[in-house]
Amino acid sequence: MTIDDSFHIYDTTLRDGAQQEGLNLSVHDKLTIARHLDDLGVGFIEGGWPGANPKDTEFFALAKKELKLKNATFVAFGATRRPNVKAADDALLGALRDSGAPAVTLVAKAFDRHVDLALKTSLDENLEMIRDSVTHLRQEGQRVFLDAEHFFDGYRSNRAYALEVVRVAAEAGADVIALCDTNGGMLPDELSQVVHDVLQASSARIGIHCHNDTGCAIANSMAAIAAGATHVQGTLNGYGERTGNADLVSIIANLELKKDKPVLPANALREAFRISHAVAEVTNVSPSARQPYVGVSAFAHKAGLHASAIKVDPSLYQHEDPASVGNDMRMLVSDMAGRASIELKSQELGVDLGGDRELIGRVVERVKDMESRGFTFEAADASFELLLHEELTGKRPAFFTIDHWLTTTERSEGSIITKAEVTVTAQGKEITCTGSGNGPVNAFDRALRDGLNTLYPELSVLELTDYKVRILEGRLGTGAVTRVLVETSDGKGEWSTVGVHENVIAASAMALEDALTFGLLRQGRKPE
Numbered sequence: 001m002t003i004d005d006s007f008h009i010y011d012t013t014l015r016d017g018a019q020q021e022g023l024n025l026s027v028h029d030k031l032t033i034a035r036h037l038d039d040l041g042v043g044f045i046e047g048g049w050p051g052a053n054p055k056d057t058e059f060f061a062l063a064k065k066e067l068k069l070k071n072a073t074f075v076a077f078g079a080t081r082r083p084n085v086k087a088a089d090d091a092l093l094g095a096l097r098d099s100g101a102p103a104v105t106l107v108a109k110a111f112d113r114h115v116d117l118a119l120k121t122s123l124d125e126n127l128e129m130i131r132d133s134v135t136h137l138r139q140e141g142q143r144v145f146l147d148a149e150h151f152f153d154g155y156r157s158n159r160a161y162a163l164e165v166v167r168v169a170a171e172a173g174a175d176v177i178a179l180c181d182t183n184g185g186m187l188p189d190e191l192s193q194v195v196h197d198v199l200q201a202s203s204a205r206i207g208i209h210c211h212n213d214t215g216c217a218i219a220n221s222m223a224a225i226a227a228g229a230t231h232v233q234g235t236l237n238g239y240g241e242r243t244g245n246a247d248l249v250s251i252i253a254n255l256e257l258k259k260d261k262p263v264l265p266a267n268a269l270r271e272a273f274r275i276s277h278a279v280a281e282v283t284n285v286s287p288s289a290r291q292p293y294v295g296v297s298a299f300a301h302k303a304g305l306h307a308s309a310i311k312v313d314p315s316l317y318q319h320e321d322p323a324s325v326g327n328d329m330r331m332l333v334s335d336m337a338g339r340a341s342i343e344l345k346s347q348e349l350g351v352d353l354g355g356d357r358e359l360i361g362r363v364v365e366r367v368k369d370m371e372s373r374g375f376t377f378e379a380a381d382a383s384f385e386l387l388l389h390e391e392l393t394g395k396r397p398a399f400f401t402i403d404h405w406l407t408t409t410e411r412s413e414g415s416i417i418t419k420a421e422v423t424v425t426a427q428g429k430e431i432t433c434t435g436s437g438n439g440p441v442n443a444f445d446r447a448l449r450d451g452l453n454t455l456y457p458e459l460s461v462l463e464l465t466d467y468k469v470r471i472l473e474g475r476l477g478t479g480a481v482t483r484v485l486v487e488t489s490d491g492k493g494e495w496s497t498v499g500v501h502e503n504v505i506a507a508s509a510m511a512l513e514d515a516l517t518f519g520l521l522r523q524g525r526k527p528e
Contacts, residue, residue, distance in 0.1 A: 006230060007230050007231070007261070007263055008043045008044060008176065008207065008230065008231035008232065009041075009042045009043045009044070009232060009248065009251075009252060009263050009264070010042070010043060010044040010046065010075075010145075010178075010207070010231060010232065010233040010234075011037050011042045011044065011045050011046065011072075011233075011234065011235065011236065011248055012046040012077075012209075012233055012234070012235055012245065013033060013037065013235040013236045013239055013248075013279070014030050014033060014034065014045065014046060014047050014048055014059075015046045015047065015048045015049065015077050016046075016233075016235060016240050016241070016245055017235035017236065017239030017240050017245060018030075018048070018239070019240060019241040020239045020240055020241060020244065020285070021241075022285070023239060023283055023284075023285060025282075025283070026055075027055060027058050027059045027062060029282050029283070030047070030048070030059050031059070031062065031063065031066065031067060032282050033236075033279055033282055033283075034047065034063070034067055034069075034072075034074075035067075036236075036275050036278055036279050036282075037072060037236065037275075037279075038069045038070055038071050038072045039070075039071075039268075039271060039275060040236075040252075040264065040268055040271060040272065040275045041071045041072075041264040041265040041268035042071070042072050042248070042264075043071070043072060043073065043263075044072060044073050044074075044075050044103065045069070045072045045073070045074055045075060046075040046076075046077050046105060047059060047060060047063060047074055047075065047076060047077075047101065048060070048076075048077060049076075049077050049078055050076050050078070050095045050096065050098075050099040050101075051078070051091065051092050051094070051095025051096070051099075052078070052092065052095075057095070060076065060099045060100065060101070063100070064099075064100035071265060073102055073103050073143075074100075074101045074102065074103070075101055075103045075104065075105055075145070076096050076099040076101035076103075076104050076105070077104075077105045077107070078092055078093065078095065078096040078104065078105075078106060078107070079092060079106065079107050079108070080093075080106050080107070080108045080129040080130050080132075080133040080134075081093050081129050081132055081133045081136075082129075083119065083120075083121040083125050083126075083129065084121075084125070086132070087132040087133050087135070087136035087137075088136060090133075093133060093136065093137070096137065096142075097136075097137060097140050097142070101142070102142060102143060103142060103143040103144070103145065104137050104142050104143070104144050104145070105144075105145040105146070105147055105178075106130075106133055106134065106137070106144060106145070106146050106147065106174075107146075107147040107149050108126070108129070108130045108133075108146055108147070108148060108149065108165065108169065109126055109149055109150070109154075109165075110148035110149060110150060110151040110154040110155075110161075110162050110165040110166075110179075110180075111149070111150035111151070111153050111154030111157060111158075111162070112154060112157055112158040112161050113154075113157060114149070114150055114154070123161060126165075127164060127165065127168045130146065130165065130168050130169050130172065131168050131169075131171075131172045134146065134169055134172035134173050134174045135172045135173060138172070138173040143175055144173060144174045144175060145174060145175055145176045145177075145178060145207070145231075146169040146174040146176070146177045146178065147178045147180050147209060147233075148162070148165055148166065148169070148177055148178065148179050148180055149180050149182050150180065150182045150183065151165075151179040151180050151181070151182075152179065152180075152181050152185075152186050152191065152194060153182075153183060153185075155194055155198075163198065163201050163202060165177075166198060166202050166204050166206075167202055167204065169204070170202065170203065170204035170205070174204075175205060176204075176205045176206070176207045176230075176231045177204050177205070177206060177207065178206075178207035178208060178209045178231060178233055179194070179195065179198065179206060179207065179208055179209070179224070179229075180209040180210075181208075181209065181210045181211055181217075181220060182209075182211065183211065183213065184210065184211030184212055184213030184214060184217065184242065184243065185213055185214060186210070186214065186216070186220055187214060187216055187220070188216055188219045188220050188222075188223035189223070191210075191220045191223055191224060192223040192224060192226060192227040193227075195208065195223075195224045195227040195228060195229055196227045196228065199227070199228045205230060205231065206224075206228065206229045206230070206231070207229055207230070207231030207232065207233060208220070208221050208224035208225070208229045208231070208232050208233065209233040209234075209245075209246075210224075210233075210234070210245070210246040211240065211241075211242065211243070211244070211245055211246070212238060212240070212242075212243040212244045212245065212246065213242060213243050215243070217234070217238070217244070217245060217246035217247070218246050218247055218250045218251055218254070218292075220246070221234065221246045221251050222251065222254055225255070232246075232248075232251055233245075233246070234246035234247060234248035234251055235247070235248060236248055236249060236275075236276060236279050237249065237276055237279065237280060237283075237285070237287065237288075237291065238250075238291075239283065239285070247291070247292075249272055249276050249291070249292075249293060249294055249325075250291075250292045250293060252264060252269065252272070253269060253272065253292070253293045253320075253324075253325055256269050257269075257320050257324055269324060269325055269326075270323065270324065270325065270326045271326055272293065272294050272325040272326055272327075273293075273294045273325055273326035273327045274326055276291070276294040277294070293320075293325045293327065294325055294326075294327055296327075298322070298327055346388055351385060351388045351389070351392070353388070353392070359391060359392065362391055363387070363388065363391050366387065366391065367384075367387075370500075373481075373500060374472045374481045374483050374500040375483070375498055375500050376483065376485075376498060377498070380485060380496045380497050380498035381495060381496060382488075382495035382496055382497045382514060382515065382518040383496075383497045383498045383511075383514045383518075385518070386514055386517060386518060397517060397521060397527040398517065398527055398528060399426060399452075399456065399516075399517060399520050399525065399527055399528060400424045400425065400426035400452060400513075400516075401424065401425050401426075402422060402423075402424050402448070402509060402513060403423045403424060403425055403430070404422070404423040405420065405421065405422045405423070405444065405505075405509060406420070406421045407419070407420045407421075407440040407443060407444060407505055408420075409439075409440060417436065418436060418437055418438065418439055418440050418442070418443045419434060419435070419436045419443055420434065420435050420436075420437070420440060420443035420444040420446070420447040421433070421434050421447065422434075422435075422444065422447040422448050422451060424448065424451055424452065426452060426455050426456075426528075427455055427528065429455075431451040431452070432451070433447045433448070433450045433451030433452075434447050434450075435447030435448075435449075435450055440505050440508075441467065441484075441504075441505065441508040441512075444505065444508065444509060444512065445464055445512055448512060448516070449462075449516070452516070456520060456525065458519070458520060458523040458525065459516060459519065459520070461490050461491055461523075462488055462489070462490055462515070462516065462519045463488065463489050463490075463491075464486060464487070464488055464512075464515070465487045465488065465489045465494060466485075466486070466487035467484070467485075467486055467487075467508075468484070468485040469482060469483070469484055469504060469507075470482070470483045470484075470485075472500075480502065481500060481501070481502060482500070482501060482502065482503070482504045482507045483498065483499075483500050483507065484498065484499045484500075484504065484507040484508045484510070484511045485497070485498055485511065486498075486499075486508070486511040486512060486514075486515050488515040488516075488518075488519060490519055490522060490523070493522070495515070495518055495519075495522075497511045497512075497514035497515045497518065498510075498511055498514070499511035499512075499513075499514070
């Protein structure tokens with residue numbers, strides 16, 4: 001079912017990734033993620049450990065009925081038989097046998113101290129446990145991989161025994177022996193030497209499974225592949241215990257784009273951004289903006305020097321075309337911005353400045369002046385777009401003006417009551433409206449919408465989705481300045497706006513005014 005069995009992309013998000021602190025997957029979550037992984041085109045999806053816990057047992061029962069995979073082979077994970085028990089009589093091996101998974105990965109000890117202290121058995125019995133378990137599952141018709149746990153620590157402690165684990169597993173019929181850097185302590189140069197030595201000393205097919213405790217999980221995986229490993233294990237977005245597992249997204253992109261080694265179905269890599277973020281939604285773990293290839297900042301540029309070069313040729317400051325992984329280039333507008341940054345950002349927003357040097361110069365100077373006063377536009381595209389329209393036409397797009405506002409917060413009999421009164425002028429009418437909420441900004445937002453709703457019913461679909469307040473350092477003895485960032489959605493897209501003032505309500509009013517103005521422009525309304 002894989003593109004080519006000569007190289008394996010093996011995903012363990014649902015088992016090893018799920019061990020991440022704060023990550024809790026339901027059975028439904030696991031089914032959803034498995035389908036996303038299959039869409040990406042990985043070769044193997046490790047579903048978990050049937051028989052070891054009720055959730056995984058239920059997941060395997062459901063997967064047998066409901067999970068129809070197009071690209072991947074479904075894998076069950078478990079341990080070799082217990083000491084001094086026949087493989088056919090071991091209950092956990094029985095659960096693997098009955099799981100319905102066409103492939104099984106068995107974890108086995110490759111470190112002599114672990115055999116002695118954790119398994120509390122002899123080195124010879126550990127080898128027999130490996131041999132019996134692999135042979136039994138192969139006879140039952142399942143494909144078997146072996147995870148040689150703590151392999152690199154075991155290799156340092158007792159090279160001959162670690163190699164014997166590899167030899168016995170391969171002779172018993174294991175297709176791949178994955179060398180596991182379980183503690184994540186290896187570095188690429190040392191790891192590649194060990195992988196090379198194992199391949200020289202053995203005829204087994206070797207895989208690699210890395211953890212990120214030295215920050216080298218991706219580099220270690222790439223080093224192992226360069227040394228001859230033909231099976232690589234990892235998790236989507238690098239989920240996993242402690243500092244995580246090797247991030248499969250980066251490994252796949254490195255192999256396909258840097259090594260010209262196709263490991264996914266044709267064009268599947270272009271789905272990487274979408275799938276990485278879709279899985280992040282399911283896990284409820286915020287995606288890292290700085291994740292290689294698929295982070296939202298992976299192709300974001302701030303420096304004016306970079307922008308002027310990118311305008312000539314994007315490859316001058318980008319190692320790959322963002323579209324190759326389904327990502328986009330983004331220009332960040334800041335006080336570092338030069339003319340090229342402003343031009344490229346305007347094009348990105350669909351505002352044509354027509355190459356007008358004077359206009360672009362005015363925008364650059366205005367951005368720098370406003371940023372010196374605490375504004376930031378790199379996280380507030382909508383406010384920047386309104387600024388562009390104002391400089392382009394000489395008039396800021398406006399549907400209403402806020403003339404007066406008053407907020408009150410009262411504590412009465414143990415409860416907090418917050419109210420806002422706002423007076424606006426819109427379409428030649430003066431409207432006074434009130435609202436209450438769980439805080440002054442929430443009350444202000446409700447009052448403003450309530451007053452404008454009859455004139456602009458389109459506002460009913462807008463929803464404030466995020467609100468951030470940051471106290472900036474006092475400048476020149478003027479005291480603290482507050483910056484407010486507001487994120488708004490109309491169900492079809494989101495936009496961010498900014499307000500800055502010594503007073504948090506005034507800063508919020510600015511950001512809200514921009515948010516509603518931009519929302520009405522998106523709905524196709526023409527400004528007054």
